[in-house]
Amino acid sequence: MNLITKLLFLGLSFTPAATFFTWDGAVAWSLLNGITLSFDLTPLSAFFMLLLAIGAPLIAVPMLREKSDESAYALYALLLLGMQLLLLAGDFIGFFIGWEMMTWSSYLLLLRSPRTDLEGAQSYILFNLVSAFLLLAGMLFLYSITDDFRIQAVDGLLTADKLVLFVLFGLAFLIKVGALPLHLWVPRSYDQAPDLFSAFLSALMSKMGIYGLMILPLLFPDGFNEISGQIFNGPVAGYVLAWIGIITATIATFKAISQEDMKRLLAYSSIAQVGYIVTALGVGSSLAIGGALFQALVHTLVKLLLFITIAGIILQTGHRRFIDLGQLISRMPISFFGVLIGIIGLAGMPPLPGFAAKYLMYVGLIEAHWLLLLAAMILASTASFVYCYKLIYGPFLGHANSPEAKTATEAPWQYLIPQIILMGMLVALGIFPGWAIDVLIDPVLIGLNMTPIGTPAWNVLATSYGGYDGVAVMGVFATVFVLITVLFLLVRGNMHRAASPYDLSFCGEVPTADTPLHYGAGMGRELRRVPLIGWILRHTTTGFYAGLTRQTQAAAGMIGTLYGSNPQTWLLLAVLIFAVTLTIQSVTGA
Amino acid sequence: MAHYIIDAFAMIGMSYIMGFLFYGFYRQFNARVQRRWGPSVFQNFFDNMKFLFKTETIIHGPMFFFGPMIIFAGAVTTVLFVPYLKDSNWLQGFSHSGNLILIIYLLVVGPLGNALAVGSSGNPFGVMGVTRGLTRLMGLEVPFLLGLALVMVQHETASVHAIMAAQTDFAHWNLMTNPIAFIVMILPFMASQHASPFDVVGAPVEVYAGPRVEFSGRLLGVLMTQNMMMTVAKLVLIADLFLGGATTIWALIAKTFALFLLTAAVSTSFPRLRTEQTVDFFWKIPLGLGVIGVIATVWFPWS
Numbered sequence: 001m002n003l004i005t006k007l008l009f010l011g012l013s014f015t016p017a018a019t020f021f022t023w024d025g026a027v028a029w030s031l032l033n034g035i036t037l038s039f040d041l042t043p044l045s046a047f048f049m050l051l052l053a054i055g056a057p058l059i060a061v062p063m064l065r066e067k068s069d070e071s072a073y074a075l076y077a078l079l080l081l082g083m084q085l086l087l088l089a090g091d092f093i094g095f096f097i098g099w100e101m102m103t104w105s106s107y108l109l110l111l112r113s114p115r116t117d118l119e120g121a122q123s124y125i126l127f128n129l130v131s132a133f134l135l136l137a138g139m140l141f142l143y144s145i146t147d148d149f150r151i152q153a154v155d156g157l158l159t160a161d162k163l164v165l166f167v168l169f170g171l172a173f174l175i176k177v178g179a180l181p182l183h184l185w186v187p188r189s190y191d192q193a194p195d196l197f198s199a200f201l202s203a204l205m206s207k208m209g210i211y212g213l214m215i216l217p218l219l220f221p222d223g224f225n226e227i228s229g230q231i232f233n234g235p236v237a238g239y240v241l242a243w244i245g246i247i248t249a250t251i252a253t254f255k256a257i258s259q260e261d262m263k264r265l266l267a268y269s270s271i272a273q274v275g276y277i278v279t280a281l282g283v284g285s286s287l288a289i290g291g292a293l294f295q296a297l298v299h300t301l302v303k304l305l306l307f308i309t310i311a312g313i314i315l316q317t318g319h320r321r322f323i324d325l326g327q328l329i330s331r332m333p334i335s336f337f338g339v340l341i342g343i344i345g346l347a348g349m350p351p352l353p354g355f356a357a358k359y360l361m362y363v364g365l366i367e368a369h370w371l372l373l374l375a376a377m378i379l380a381s382t383a384s385f386v387y388c389y390k391l392i393y394g395p396f397l398g399h400a401n402s403p404e405a406k407t408a409t410e411a412p413w414q415y416l417i418p419q420i421i422l423m424g425m426l427v428a429l430g431i432f433p434g435w436a437i438d439v440l441i442d443p444v445l446i447g448l449n450m451t452p453i454g455t456p457a458w459n460v461l462a463t464s465y466g467g468y469d470g471v472a473v474m475g476v477f478a479t480v481f482v483l484i485t486v487l488f489l490l491v492r493g494n495m496h497r498a499a500s501p502y503d504l505s506f507c508g509e510v511p512t513a514d515t516p517l518h519y520g521a522g523m524g525r526e527l528r529r530v531p532l533i534g535w536i537l538r539h540t541t542t543g544f545y546a547g548l549t550r551q552t553q554a555a556a557g558m559i560g561t562l563y564g565s566n567p568q569t570w571l572l573l574a575v576l577i578f579a580v581t582l583t584i585q586s587v588t589g590a
Numbered sequence: 591m592a593h594y595i596i597d598a599f600a601m602i603g604m605s606y607i608m609g610f611l612f613y614g615f616y617r618q619f620n621a622r623v624q625r626r627w628g629p630s631v632f633q634n635f636f637d638n639m640k641f642l643f644k645t646e647t648i649i650h651g652p653m654f655f656f657g658p659m660i661i662f663a664g665a666v667t668t669v670l671f672v673p674y675l676k677d678s679n680w681l682q683g684f685s686h687s688g689n690l691i692l693i694i695y696l697l698v699v700g701p702l703g704n705a706l707a708v709g710s711s712g713n714p715f716g717v718m719g720v721t722r723g724l725t726r727l728m729g730l731e732v733p734f735l736l737g738l739a740l741v742m743v744q745h746e747t748a749s750v751h752a753i754m755a756a757q758t759d760f761a762h763w764n765l766m767t768n769p770i771a772f773i774v775m776i777l778p779f780m781a782s783q784h785a786s787p788f789d790v791v792g793a794p795v796e797v798y799a800g801p802r803v804e805f806s807g808r809l810l811g812v813l814m815t816q817n818m819m820m821t822v823a824k825l826v827l828i829a830d831l832f833l834g835g836a837t838t839i840w841a842l843i844a845k846t847f848a849l850f851l852l853t854a855a856v857s858t859s860f861p862r863l864r865t866e867q868t869v870d871f872f873w874k875i876p877l878g879l880g881v882i883g884v885i886a887t888v889w890f891p892w893s
Contacts, residue, residue, distance in 0.1 A: 355692070375732050495648075
């Protein structure tokens with residue numbers, strides 16, 4: 001029975017893949033009053049469906065190891081159904097139904113974690129409900145001016161209407177992607193959710209917000225340019241969006257550096273990485289949209305890999321804080337490579353595909369001449385090296401800092417299989433960035449009526465600003481690495497391991513087992529001495545909201561003083577105003 | 591194929607020779623400024639050979655061994671992706687398969703690989719050095735890339751070859767046509783060379799810390815070798831981008847040496863900054879200049 005349930009669940013996780021491969025033709029379902037629900041797999045939704053199709057089974061495999069949990073499986077079924085519904089929907093009704101199913105089933109899944117506290121659960125549901133209501137308001141507003149719920153370009157909107165649509169929908173989706181200061185629910189829920197569900201939240205559900213932001217320009221015939229004209233080579237509305245994205249990315253990166261818990265660090269890094277996507281979407285050129293799609297793909301793979309690996313570490317050691325781990329490299333070598341490949345992708349280092357995504361986004365910004373945004377993006381992505389290093393140093397390097405870390409063994413095979421598949425995918429994408437452009441990204445761009453990026457060969461990423469050859473980069477690097485290693489080992493000379501882990505150059509002293517040698521928790525603390533970073537880390541979003549409340553109350557108090565405390569005064573005032581109005585009206589003869 | 595192999599070895603050999611001669615000169619120069627005699631210009635070569643032929647090397651596990659190999663592979667890859675000569679079939683390496691942004695990222699691949707080795711040594715002082723290095727990188731990379739982005743916007747390409755080809759004569763050098771970009775990126779460039787006053791990462795004198803604290807023997811030799819080659823690759827890159835590239839080897843040596851001399855002169859003149867001072871400095875002065883540059887050349891293009 002148990003086994004059958006699990007097999008059914010595994011089969012269930014393949015439904016997005018089944019939809020992706022077998023969907024043909026549009027489905028329309030006439031509802032009432034001439035309103036039709038329509039479902040179709042456009043190139044854009046097919047891209048996100050593919051992400052879901054990759055991610056869902058890979059998360060399901062390690063879940064099979066746990067005791068079978070029928071209600072969780074049922075909620076996952078609802079969640080997958082909702083996400084497929086919203087991707088397939090050709091109108092906002094279907095989209096909204098899918099969105100709500102996704103929100104509620106994920107909320108109930110989050111509640112099932114023993115770690116979830118009231119604050120986390122409440123902030124999750126509050127923020128997501130606000131997002132849903134904004135979406136509802138937006139779609140009703142759209143209906144009120146066009147009598148149509150379909151997701152399509154609307155001609156002849158007033159500028160004010162466009163702005164209202166942009167703000168309502170934009171805010172709804174920005175909450176979902178966790179843009180600052182609307183991100184409060186993200187670190188809490190990613191932290192408190194069951195370890196594998198965090199992978200689902202970060203890798204797949206945050207992409208639904210991105211999908212929403214990508215259908216937003218479809219409402220206007222000329223995309224974001226339509227709303228308020230251009231600044232340099234890009235749209236003004238997109239410029240605002242891009243700044244929101246990059247400020248989110250920068251602040252979230254510094255917050256990630258200061259975290260002491262692996263999952264919280266990954267949560268903040270998710271916010272930051274998705275912030276880059278928002279920035280690229282704001283640029284809106286085909287290079288930048290291509291970069292955004294590439295980044296969405298890479299971020300999905302990387303976060304699946306990292307969260308599943310971290311889940312394995314937590315499973316084997318029972319610890320999640322950097323200070324409690326260390327030196328797992330020899331005990332969990334495959335997990336080490338998982339995190340290594342993951343952080344190389346996260347940091348956007350060549351030769352892995354994170355670099356291809358960064359490259360497209362940088363070139364998109366350069367092409368748009370938005371150089372200040374480029375500088376901010378470089379800041380965020382260079383600062384991300386620090387948390388990437390912390391993520392690999394904390395658990396795997398240095399000295400073991402707890403009894404569990406000293407005796408842990410490699411994660412079970414159910415965790416390793418997805419890791420190995422994901423590592424393979426990332427390396428292959430890094431060698432063949434042109435394949436991703438050709439097969440995955442160009443169809444979407446063509447579907448959006450944009451110029452495809454195009455590629456001369458699958459190993460080449462080519463843009464009008466120049467490109468690079470993935471095989472050459474990887475080939476040269478690997479060849480030199482092998483040659484130098486062989487040469488080094490062939491040349492005469494002894495090499496032997498230090499007698500003990502405490503055999504260190506330690507300022508002339510000899511450290512013992514009691515000496516605190518692990519640097520995991522404190523890493524990045526010294527960054528606070530840099531004035532800008534110190535300023536960012538001293539302030540919190542909760543503090544921001546508290547300040548907002550104070551300011552609102554102060555403003556209300558100030559306006560209150562205008563009325564005075566004596567009711568007779570403002571009765572008199574009202575009578576006077578009434579009299580004056582009457583006089584003016586009679587004088588002008590109205 | 592044979593062409594590629596010979597070319598690659600020529601580039602690696604040239605980077606190595608230029609590297610130890612430049613650093614040898616630096617030691618001489620520094621000594622003369624301090625009124626010492628100083629060692630011979632070949633001293634760096636002797637030192638390097640001495641390290642590489644040590645008989646004993648102590649390691650702290652496999653990752654500790656692979657780190658220097660990664661950083662060396664990163665340095666050689668960087669060398670091979672920077673075009674050394676203009677309008678020539680030689681000393682090109684694989685530069686036609688790359689671009690400027692790729693090279694800038696390649697510059698940091700190696701150090702990050704080595705950071706893993708430092709971490710696995712288990713010495714907290716080494717990791718402290720790595721964190722300092724990453725912090726400095728965060729500071730310098732923003733104005734450095736912004737300066738280069740100004741050049742990329744000017745020429746509408748990220749290809750080093752195209753940028754080099756556009757600088758036909760002295761009047762068209764980017765140094766002359768886009769001086770503000772040069773000023774923005776030159777100080778961060780010096781920091782990326784580990785030059786004083788931004789060299790507290792390696793902790794040259796004051797405390798026994800820094801990324802190299804645990805490395806000894808031949809591994810230290812590998813680290814020293816890659817550092818010399820990487821320095822030359824960066825100098826050549828800047829000569830390509832701002833000094834019009836070089837058509838002959840002698841012009842290349844002259845231009846890179848001029849840049850190196852500038853770095854050396856700054857190094858010997860200013861006192862060392864702490865890491866957070868370095869970052870703060872880069873985010874105020876060069877980045878501020880960069881913002882002015884963006885406003886002047888992109889927002890209001892009056893030239």
